[in-house]
Amino acid sequence: xxxxxxxxxxxxxxxxxxxxxxxxxxxxxxxxxxxxxxxxxxxxxxxxxxxxxxxxxxxxxxxxxxxxxxxxxxxxxxxxxxxxxxxxxxxxxxxxxxxxxxxxxxxxxxxxxx
Amino acid sequence: xxxxxxxxxxxxxxxxxxxxxxxxxxxxxxxxxxxxxxxxxxxxxxxxxxxxxxxxxxxxxxxxxxxxxxxxxxxxxxxxxxxxxxxxxxxxxxxxxxxxxxxxxxxxxxxxxxxxxxxxxxxxxxxxxxxxxxxxxxxxxxxxxxxxxxxxxxxxxxxxxxxxxxxxxxxxxxxxxxxxxxxxxxxxxxxxxxxxxxxxxxxxxxxxxxxxxxxxxxxxxxxxxxxxxxxxxxxxxxxxxxxxxxxxxxxxxxxxxxxxxxxxxxxxxxxxxxxxxxxxxxxxxxxxxxxxxxxxxxxxxxxxxxxxxxxxxxxxxxxxxxxxxxxxxxxxxxxxxxxxxxxxxxxxxxxxxxxxxxxxxxxxxxxxxxxxxxxxxxxxxxxxxxxxxxxxxxxxxxxxxxxxxxxxxxxxxxx
Numbered sequence: 001x002x003x004x005x006x007x008x009x010x011x012x013x014x015x016x017x018x019x020x021x022x023x024x025x026x027x028x029x030x031x032x033x034x035x036x037x038x039x040x041x042x043x044x045x046x047x048x049x050x051x052x053x054x055x056x057x058x059x060x061x062x063x064x065x066x067x068x069x070x071x072x073x074x075x076x077x078x079x080x081x082x083x084x085x086x087x088x089x090x091x092x093x094x095x096x097x098x099x100x101x102x103x104x105x106x107x108x109x110x111x112x113x114x
Numbered sequence: 115x116x117x118x119x120x121x122x123x124x125x126x127x128x129x130x131x132x133x134x135x136x137x138x139x140x141x142x143x144x145x146x147x148x149x150x151x152x153x154x155x156x157x158x159x160x161x162x163x164x165x166x167x168x169x170x171x172x173x174x175x176x177x178x179x180x181x182x183x184x185x186x187x188x189x190x191x192x193x194x195x196x197x198x199x200x201x202x203x204x205x206x207x208x209x210x211x212x213x214x215x216x217x218x219x220x221x222x223x224x225x226x227x228x229x230x231x232x233x234x235x236x237x238x239x240x241x242x243x244x245x246x247x248x249x250x251x252x253x254x255x256x257x258x259x260x261x262x263x264x265x266x267x268x269x270x271x272x273x274x275x276x277x278x279x280x281x282x283x284x285x286x287x288x289x290x291x292x293x294x295x296x297x298x299x300x301x302x303x304x305x306x307x308x309x310x311x312x313x314x315x316x317x318x319x320x321x322x323x324x325x326x327x328x329x330x331x332x333x334x335x336x337x338x339x340x341x342x343x344x345x346x347x348x349x350x351x352x353x354x355x356x357x358x359x360x361x362x363x364x365x366x367x368x369x370x371x372x373x374x375x376x377x378x379x380x381x382x383x384x385x386x387x388x389x390x391x392x393x394x395x396x397x398x399x400x401x402x403x404x405x406x407x408x409x410x411x412x413x414x415x416x417x418x419x420x421x422x423x424x425x426x427x428x429x430x431x432x433x434x435x436x437x438x439x440x441x442x443x444x445x446x447x448x449x450x451x452x453x454x455x456x457x458x459x460x461x462x463x464x465x466x467x468x469x470x471x472x473x474x475x476x477x478x479x480x481x482x483x484x485x486x487x488x489x490x491x492x493x494x495x496x497x498x499x500x501x502x503x504x505x506x507x508x509x510x511x512x513x514x515x516x517x518x519x520x521x522x523x524x525x526x527x528x529x
Contacts, residue, residue, distance in 0.1 A: 110280050
């Protein structure tokens with residue numbers, strides 16, 4: 001799974017490799033390449049972290065609903081791609097081609113099998 | 115691996131590394147490779163005394179290990195499924211394929227080394243895995259060499275092995291696009307093993323010196339498998355030319371001896387000859403690389419009958435070239451030292467002072483020691499003593515501390 005992470009901008013925040021944000025066209029293009037290579041299993045883009053809502057359940061079973069991710073978190077998940085490739089190097093090649101890698105970072109995580 | 119595994123490792127170290135690499139590359143599963151390698155070696159220990167050593171021991175071991183792996187895959191459906199998703203060779207139909215003579219058995223240690231030195235693993239893990247699986251040291255030996263508790267090292271190796279498995283780090287030489295950067299990482303790991311052992315010379319615990327031999331051994335394997343790669347040749351040359359001075363580096367009292375004061379008749383001439391031959395080979399390549407240039411610098415030193423008779427102009431030019439390739443503070447420091455010999459101590463000191471702001475250097479004893487040395491040559495003994503004192507406070511090994519303290523002592527006594 002490729003987790004496409006964005007950086008929040010502002011004071012003391014990590015600097016992305018390039019400034020700006022990937023365009024929709026770049027992602028469409030990438031999506032097309034993944035499809036053509038026959039490796040794409042699933043993918044999604046997420047709305048802004050400002051529209052996020054969090055849920056936690058405490059020991060007493062009570063729900064705690066709060067607005068957004070914690071203010072101090074520097075990164076947010078912008079979307080994901082699930083790809084089926086033979087090994088890590090192949091996954092890294094796709095991660096490097098993901099537009100998100102230019103403006104944030106792409107985290108490569110193997111799916112656990114049960 | 116059971117306790118019985120370790121002494122066998124020692125006997126079959128070379129074979130163990132090659133077998134493990136072969137099986138890991140073939141099945142894509144380091145755990146399986148490790149287990150059946152151990153079983154095959156155990157079978158050899160049991161069988162050979164009775165039946166005699168086979169004509170091709172490695173072929174015998176490879177066939178035995180492969181058969182055991184395939185048996186296991188047949189018995190264990192989960193393992194078979196896992197290997198199938200790894201696109202590995204788990205096809206039992208191929209089990210009858212005969213294993214040819216020794217020289218036909220591929221040497222897959224390069225593939226194994228690239229897996230162990232994958233950037234997805236942290237540097238300590240890369241080093242540990244390389245020593246364990248490629249060099250074939252035991253976990254206890256590696257732990258001792260790096261001065262960490264055996265349990266810590268065992269955990270590090272287990273985690274690393276698990277990451278190779280879970281994230282499917284391939285046992286493969288990277289493609290042309292990636293090879294350059296990945297080989298750089300691999301060579302860095304080998305050199306790190308070397309410097310870790312080299313810095314420890316003079317420790318009462320001489321076991322750490324084995325790391326020097328291990329690093330050279332790894333570089334020799336690399337050199338055999340990538341003979342045309344000038345960086346590999348350069349690294350091997352550099353290590354040989356540096357290690358050739360080992361007998362003269364520490365005196366009988368366990369005190370480090372500076373290059374200037376070493377008894378050069380103790381240097382190992384056959385290592386120097388081999389190192390120089392390799393350096394010449396590595397430099398023949400049209401693009402210079404930092405390993406070959408460092409080897410060339412070491413070669414100039416090793417060929418000189420004394421510090422005074424060293425071709426310092428050449429050393430300085432080589433450091434200029436090295437600095438252009440790798441502009442690090444430590445290279446800048448060594449370049450300043452070369453300048454102090456080539457143009458004189460004042461010029462050297464001027465260069466050293468320009469580096470005072472380098473945060474990486476001010477905390478290292480090398481910079482203070484180099485200042486002490488040039489100040490002493492300028493006759494500024496009080497300042498020299500202070501610099502040596504500071505250097506001795508920052509030095510890590512007993513041999514260096516002893517040397518730097520004695521220098522500080524020497525210049526603080528009024529003549």
